[in-house]
Amino acid sequence: MGISKENRIWPRWASTVGIMREEEITVHAFCTNWQVTLTVDLDLLCAIQGQSFTLIDRSGRCKVVGCQGRTFFLAIRERSGVPAMRLTSRSKLNYLL
Template sequence: MRDHQLRIAAVCSKCRQWQKVDLDAIIMMRGRSFCLIDQRGPCRIYQCDGSAFFMWSTGESTPYRPLTTERGDRARMFAKGQGGEPSPDDEPPEPLPPAPAGISREAWARADSYERKRLLRQARG
């Protein structure tokens, strides 16, 4: 995304607030190969418990478009009970990896190798 000079924004599905996404921070935390397609994250607005989806644009005069695929849309609709049967090629999500004692499973699952090392150092004290 950085190489293609795309503009990325996160939009909360609950409060509808738009926020610019810092691609450099994502690359630093997750690596260049991390993909935002079909990803959702927590809303960053104080006291909003909604989830944000990502939108992309190629420039100032180009409208934003959702950063989703048809397969991701089908999976979300099925999870909400709005769709029919899941597609046979849809796979269940991978279970969260076991986390060491004192570290949240969610934080461990989202962390890359550098972040996991930091979490281990922090847990050891």
């Protein structure tokens, strides 16, 4: 039996907000309603949720005033030259869209 694409193995650098902060990963929240991208403050997130908190398969409420949309998270590891990596599985993303 093979591994489904939904059960993918996430890279270590994306596993927790503490590691993403240490690795200087840029994280954005993308609103599915207004199609805007907001920068996530990893220092603040670590202080509130703790360093072991993960953004994988999480969604949040949009922080734009008056917006009722949901966000999913994108991680950008600028040193690697790899484009933004979606931290949300396809099934979760389909639910948000």
